[in-house]
Amino acid sequence: MSSHLQAHAAELAHGFSLCELAEGLGHLDMDGADDVLIMGICDDSRHAKPGYAMLCLPRAEGRASEFAESARELGATAIISVGIPVDTQLPSLHLDSMGQAGTLLRRMFKTEQAGAHLYGITGTDGKTSVTWMLREALSRYQQQPVWSTGTLGLMRSSDDIRDIGNTTPSLLTMHAMLAEACREHVHSVVSEISSHGIAQSRIAGLDFRTAIWTSMGHDHLQDHGGYGPYLAIKAGFVCDCGSHGGNVIANADHADIRERAPASSRWYGHGLSRDDVDMGWEQELPGMLRLRSRGEEVVIEDIPLGDFHAENVACVALILMVSQDIGLQELPELLSGITAPPGRMQDVLAGYGQVFIDYAHTPEALERCLRAARKLARNRLIVAFGCGGERDREKRPQMGEIAVEFADAVWITSDNPRGELPAVIASEIEFGMQKPYRAEVHLQLDRDKAIGEAVAALAEGDILVIAGKGHEAYMEVCGRRMPWSDAEAAEKYLRRKNSGTGLVSEGEDICA
The missing domain is CATH 3.40.1390.10 (MurE/MurF, N-terminal domain)
Incomplete structure (x- = not known):
């Protein structure tokens, strides 16, 4: 609902x-x-x-x-x-x-003495997945509803999701939500904290007891005056929480986070033998995670596919240990079988395992997504993606470079062009693809046709990743949001392919 x-x-x-x-x-x-x-x-x-x-x-x-x-x-x-x-x-x-x-x-x-434990999750990538997973894990542990707010809305339960307009909604909405949670005796509320939400003080007066910093990369730089101010905004939120006695959980694998997070932070990072983190993690096989803390190890099974999800689960594990005093040996029961939110390495036809949609819309997220998909591909890796209009232009050539470096075939297409010409955005993506291309490159600005062509190109052992929109149910063009779903388009063409019916006409090939 x-x-x-x-x-x-x-x-x-x-x-x-x-x-x-x-x-x-x-x-x-x-x-x-x-x-x-x-x-x-x-x-x-x-x-x-x-x-x-x-x-x-x-x-x-x-x-x-x-x-x-x-x-x-x-x-x-x-x-x-x-x-x-x-x-x-x-x-x-x-x-x-x-x-x-x-x-x-x-x-x-009347929430001055609110009993709810407020978790605030910031970072360029990973906010939505960590928020989703933490809500699910806390619900299992506390055996009662845990609320979350963020990109997907206000989640009171898996079947009660309410639109809140922005990742971090207005100041009044945040406080009204907390008041409602207190009336419902909710013990934990997990919130995604966006850079805009911090910069515009939409979280003023909220007492976050745990702050989490998942990653640091390039996004929304045009709104904050560059990377430096963007980094300072994120750092300000977690440092403020730490200075008021709250817990800070931070990703040790990002140099800027290492430098700017408070000294009291608790750290998680990739690698089991390192001694500079509180929680080390390794993924030996897809869907399995090994965690190490204070000389002890546990294995978490049946987690979502992708190294980035393994990192997200490791983050959640450390949050649970620090904020709820949960022991390492208790984590497998709480985290095995944990799910990922819609549009995050989502298998379009569950169990088919050939076409995935992912929200990756930054250079860092696209690289991580393609690295994860490469491990699943027995043959070629194909990606279809675009970049949003009226957003950070610096990332467009970077994402083009990443696409041809990690994929074997690339479809450049539209993704929320807003007021910009899709062809101009595509040309800026292509600018980062040094010639001769290391991959087969196609241009098809019609996203529906691009997905159809990419699905038609799939051979046995290939993997297709459709990146950029994930869970989004719209395409924003010239101020209008029109209904759109990557998952529905991909499923349509997959079913046609499997039934042997026709697909779509080919797009413009821009291979050198």
């Missing part, structure tokens, strides 16, 4: 006077504020109601007064602004920082 949960407005369990909310936080304007009772809060003026306070955040600068007036016309009784001026006739509370706004929301939702 899927429903929507973006808390542009939330009712409170009981009312607060504006003065009560303002105590010790900010500057209160206008006489009569003592008599103002706040019964709810909204961060979108269209959701204002009588008795509600309108929360004006910094991103509303320039239009905050307009939004405040719209909220007043719908019955709002107060304005709460954060770091921006608001011209309003309503009683108003002016806060200097998002930190104060977070404290205010904890006060309003």
Whole structure:
């Protein structure tokens, strides 16, 4: 079941006077504020109601007064602004920082002493998989529901998933979610923490007791001013958690994480004989993982395919040991048979094992995905992928270079071109493919046809990876999101191939 949960407005369990909310936080304007009772809060003026306070955040600068007036016309009784001026006739509370706004929301939702253990997972790649696996493992261990938020939405259970709009949703949504979790007596909440969520303070006031840093690579650099600021944003989140006494779990195999994570971090890394990590891991066979900690070893069986998933499971293992005081010998029972989220090295026809879809949309993720797939291929490795429009352009030639280095055949196609021309994006991908190509390269900008052609090219022992979109159910073109599924397209063409029916016309071959 899927429903929507973006808390542009939330009712409170009981009312607060504006003065009560303002105590010790900010500057209160206008006489009569003592008599103002706040019964709810909204961060979108269209959701204002009588008795509600309108929360004006910094991103509303320039239009905050307009939004405040719209909220007043719908019955709002107060304005709460954060770091921006608001011209309003309503009683108003002016806060200097998002930190104060977070404290205010904890006060309003009565979650100052929230019992839920908040886990925050950041990193360029691996966030969604670690979040999924940790939720599943904690549910097994605690024998009760564990909630998670992230790319896939708010998961209260495997059949109760709610859309939250962004990987890390708005400040109000995060606090409303925590309040709901507290009412439901949920003991653990696992959240993906994106760079945008950190930079825009969408997690202000939330007390993360465990922070996890999974990886560091290239993504969203255009939004943060380059790699350095992007790295600093991630480091700031985990260091803040560590400085307040929280646990920090970090990946020792990334030099930048090694340098920037706090000294108190607990480390996991590839290799069983190393003495610089708290948890070492090795994968001797697909679907099996060996873990070593403090001289002891265990084997975890029946895990998702791919070295990167072995690393994700090792991360989850260390999180469980550190945050829940679980012994190494208890881990096989908790982690054997653990699953991966949709679109992460997902076998399109379960058990068929020839076509996989994966969300890999960064150079690092694509390389890891193709390395894993190479181990499964008895013959050729084929990849179909593209790059998103209006996103980090630096990664396009890098991903092209990786594709021809690790695959035997490559289909360059479209992937959420947004407002850019797909042909331009494809040419920038191709720019990284040094000639003569080390692989067979095709251009087919129609993603459906590209998948059909790649499936048609499959021979016995070949593996096809369709990368970039994973679980996404849309293709974004010129501001519109149109329905799309890599898995459905691949399954359609696989079934046609297996039944001997026709596939699609061939695309433009750009081999040298």
